[in-house]
Amino acid sequence: MSFLVDSVIMFTSQVLFFGFGWLFFMRQLFKDYEVRQYVVQVVFSVTFAFSCTMFELIIFEILGALSSTSRYFHWKLNLYVILLVLIFVVPFYIAYFVVSNIRLLQRQKLLFACMVWFTFMYFFWKLGDPFPILSPKHGILSIEQLISRVGVIGVTLMALLSGFGAVNCPYTYMSYFLRNVTDSDILALERRLLQTMDMIVSKKKRIAMTRRQMYQRGEDQNKQTGFWGMIKSVTSTQTGSENLSLIQQEVDALEELSRQLFLETVDLQATKERIEYSKTFQGKYFNFLGYFFSIYCVWKIFMATINIVFDRVGKTDPVTRGIEITVNYLGIQFDVKFWSQHISFILVGIIIVTSIRGLLITLTKFFYAISSSKSSNVIVLVLAQIMGMYFVSSVLLMRMSMPLEYRSIVTEVLGELQFNFYHRWFDVIFLICYSIWEESRPSKSQP
Amino acid sequence: MASLDRVKVLVLGDSGVGKSSLVHLICQNQVFGNPSWTVGCSVDVRVQDYKEGTPEEKTFYIELWDIGGSVGSASSIKSTRAVFYNSVNGIILVHDLTNKKSSQNLYRWSMEALNKDSSPTGVIVSNGDYDREQFVENAVPLLLIGTKFDQIPENKRGEVLTRTAFLSEDFNAEEINLMTGFTDRKRFNFKSLHYD
Numbered sequence: 052m053s054f055l056v057d058s059v060i061m062f063t064s065q066v067l068f069f070g071f072g073w074l075f076f077m078r079q080l081f082k083d084y085e086v087r088q089y090v091v092q093v094v095f096s097v098t099f100a101f102s103c104t105m106f107e108l109i110i111f112e113i114l115g116a117l118s119s120t121s122r123y124f125h126w127k128l129n130l131y132v133i134l135l136v137l138i139f140v141v142p143f144y145i146a147y148f149v150v151s152n153i154r155l156l157q158r159q160k161l162l163f164a165c166m167v168w169f170t171f172m173y174f175f176w177k178l179g180d181p182f183p184i185l186s187p188k189h190g191i192l193s194i195e196q197l198i199s200r201v202g203v204i205g206v207t208l209m210a211l212l213s214g215f216g217a218v219n220c221p222y223t224y225m226s227y228f229l230r231n232v233t234d235s236d237i238l239a240l241e242r243r244l245l246q247t248m249d250m251i252v253s254k255k256k257r258i259a260m261t262r263r264q265m266y267q268r269g270e271d272q273n274k275q276t277g278f279w280g281m282i283k284s285v286t287s288t289q290t291g292s293e294n295l296s297l298i299q300q301e302v303d304a305l306e307e308l309s310r311q312l313f314l315e316t317v318d319l320q321a322t323k324e325r326i327e328y329s330k331t332f333q334g335k336y337f338n339f340l341g342y343f344f345s346i347y348c349v350w351k352i353f354m355a356t357i358n359i360v361f362d363r364v365g366k367t368d369p370v371t372r373g374i375e376i377t378v379n380y381l382g383i384q385f386d387v388k389f390w391s392q393h394i395s396f397i398l399v400g401i402i403i404v405t406s407i408r409g410l411l412i413t414l415t416k417f418f419y420a421i422s423s424s425k426s427s428n429v430i431v432l433v434l435a436q437i438m439g440m441y442f443v444s445s446v447l448l449m450r451m452s453m454p455l456e457y458r459s460i461v462t463e464v465l466g467e468l469q470f471n472f473y474h475r476w477f478d479v480i481f482l483i484c485y486s487i488w489e490e491s492r493p494s495k496s497q498p
Numbered sequence: 499m500a501s502l503d504r505v506k507v508l509v510l511g512d513s514g515v516g517k518s519s520l521v522h523l524i525c526q527n528q529v530f531g532n533p534s535w536t537v538g539c540s541v542d543v544r545v546q547d548y549k550e551g552t553p554e555e556k557t558f559y560i561e562l563w564d565i566g567g568s569v570g571s572a573s574s575i576k577s578t579r580a581v582f583y584n585s586v587n588g589i590i591l592v593h594d595l596t597n598k599k600s601s602q603n604l605y606r607w608s609m610e611a612l613n614k615d616s617s618p619t620g621v622i623v624s625n626g627d628y629d630r631e632q633f634v635e636n637a638v639p640l641l642l643i644g645t646k647f648d649q650i651p652e653n654k655r656g657e658v659l660t661r662t663a664f665l666s667e668d669f670n671a672e673e674i675n676l677m678t679g680f681t682d683r684k685r686f687n688f689k690s691l692h693y694d
Binding site: 260309323 | 581582
């Protein structure tokens with residue numbers, strides 16, 4: 052009986068998540084495009100729904116909601132479905148839409164899509180070889196094989212995004228780094244921009260007029276015959292076109308300048324708006340948060356370095372360790388079991404919510420930057436793939452942040468994956484990405 | 499050369515509808531082989547004989563200001579774009595016939611461009627929503643151009659044409675529909691833009 056009730060609850064929540072994914076797709080991602088292939092929207096929402104269900108099951112595990120057998124069942128079911136979607140459905144559709152875009156292969160779309168999919172599967176399988184992720188006693192098609200590979204890709208993505216976030220975070224949140232921008236600065240830049248545009252216009256007018264005159268003269272030229280006429284036509288067009296190419300080069304340089312000026316002006320406007328925003332109440336609140344986030348970023352970098360240098364893998368999670376510290380060193384006695392449950396719930400909840408929100412925002416920005424009306428379907432599917440792998444890996448890594456008693460559900464189903472490997476891999480990639488992003492960031496803070 | 503009158507025309511529309519290709523075709527009489535994203539604004543010039551062959555023949559420079567970006571851009575980009583909207587003589591609105599949203603976004607594009615023009619003279623009546631009244635009294639002529647007509651399958655063409663006819667009525671604008679890869683120069687006829 053309770054199994055039925057639990058299943059109904061799970062199903063309702065899945066439908067809710069599906070609806071949320073659908074809305075997000077329509078309102079945010081595809082707001083400038085027409086949805087012509089509904090299959091894309093469905094696949095995206097399904098991936099989103101099943102990923103969120105995974106998180107929901109972890110929360111239920113901590114809270115002790117639903118009976119343990121039904122949790123276990125749903126966890127396994129969910130995992131199978133999501134692996135099916137991430138490895139079979141989404142790549143196949145990506146292949147199908149990519150092939151539809153290429154004119155040459157229109158005839159045998161399905162055949163080519165299958166071929167591309169098989170290539171993908173081959174490389175996906177090969178991915179597992181260089182990494183020590185599995186003990187050899189697992190079979191070929193076991194769930195651990197698939198999850199381990201998905202995990203590697205996903206953890207790399209997470210580390211990439213975290214590295215980028217860690218570099219950007221202080222500068223985005225804190226107003227300390229904002230340059231002072233006055234209205235007159237902006238006006239001066241705008242004036243320069245308009246002057247450059249005027250120069251471009253006047254040069255282009257010269258080119259157009261010269262061309263028109265050449266064209267008109269050219270028609271007269273054709274009527275001239277004789278040796279002298281030919282010589283004249285050769286020399287006059289020579290100087291004409293030489294002049295033209297000279298002016299054209301100047302125009303190209305000016306156009307490049309106008310683009311730079313435009314981008315600089317946009318930058319100044321954005322800074323000015325941020326300064327105004329930071330004076331508001333909300334702005335001050337974010338500024339305050341920014342300090343905390345920056346300290347957290349610095350701490351993460353520090354911990355990653357220590358983990359690698361001292362070849363250490365954290366055994367206890369922050370919650371248990373925090374409680375240990377408070378009990379042993381500060382001597383405050385409290386009901387450990389009760390508080391550990393609540394604190395881990397809050398901590399895990401925050402991690403889940405911020406990672407979902409952060410990923411959706413990053414995906415949206417990425418989508419706006421690179422999509423066009425032809426490729427929007429393919430890009431959305433690629434984003435769905437990234438999202439699925441990201442969420443699966445965050446479940447893997449989250450195991451570290453939970454006390455031992457709650458890790459059981461993850462460990463039970465995922466068997467003997469070498470979780471430590473993933474943490475080490477994350478630290479390594481995170482540090483590499485952080486250093487790369489930090490080095491390549493153009494230094495904007497000037498005295 | 500500078501003694502010729504200048505006519506400034508804005509070319510507005512969403513990203514990827516074909517504004518840069520269109521401008522290149524009008525001014526260079528060639529198909530643009532390698533379009534890439536327009537950053538900021540790119541200008542091109544065409545020398546046009548107005549009322550050719552009549553005694554009132556006059557030669558004009560038509561400046562086509564092709565402004566890049568999308569209608570949902572950040573407000574910093576919008577305020578920077580606004581410097582290009584000064585003293586405009588005409589607006590060409592470009593939309594992609596295969597993408598309905600690009601036609602809907604034209605309302606917002608025209609509001610953005612026209613509000614800049616009317617602010618010194620009058621009060622801005624609407625709060626950004628589309629207001630038909632503004633277009634009726636609008637002194638700036640509008641031309642509506644739809645692109646990629648040949649990419650629409652044959653059976654849907656009638657429905658698309660009806661939709662664009664309604665659209666051009668809303669804007670009180672003239673309308674032209676174009677194909678991709680067009681090489682026929684006679685397709686557009688800028689004599690249809692009348693200046694008083």
